[in-house]
Amino acid sequence: MDGVTTDRNRIVVRFKDGRLLKGFTHDFTPVKDSFHLTSELESDRGQIHEIFCPNLKAIFFVKTLNGNVNYKEKKRFDEVDTSGLRGIKIKVEFNDGEVLRGISLGYSRTRKGFFVIPVDPNSNNERVYVISNAVRDVKLGSAAEK
Numbered sequence: 001m002d003g004v005t006t007d008r009n010r011i012v013v014r015f016k017d018g019r020l021l022k023g024f025t026h027d028f029t030p031v032k033d034s035f036h037l038t039s040e041l042e043s044d045r046g047q048i049h050e051i052f053c054p055n056l057k058a059i060f061f062v063k064t065l066n067g068n069v070n071y072k073e074k075k076r077f078d079e080v081d082t083s084g085l086r087g088i089k090i091k092v093e094f095n096d097g098e099v100l101r102g103i104s105l106g107y108s109r110t111r112k113g114f115f116v117i118p119v120d121p122n123s124n125n126e127r128v129y130v131i132s133n134a135v136r137d138v139k140l141g142s143a144a145e146k
Contacts, residue, residue, distance in 0.1 A: 091144035
């Protein structure tokens, strides 16, 4: 199939206006401004949505679409064993006030977005693609720990 992948990523997309969609994508790439999501929401299961990245806050690549409502996710570096983490520590404050801490292997202020691996290895989020224009502030290294 010459470069075509059939792998699907389980994702939750959060829009800047607070809406969210849950489902699968097979064509997300950080270099494109749009991708497709096949919905797994009860209200429109199977519907294919074209998603425009500039409208998003972040794309959460998740283990399950439902998560674990009983699990209290660790949000700070001092709550987990960081000895196995590789990359630069990062703290992202979104425009809506939400804070995400984790590790980034490729953060750059000049890119449209960047990936963060959450600090909690037991988080339902495996990685998060953060849309840069949805971010109020970024702290790196030891500043991310505060």
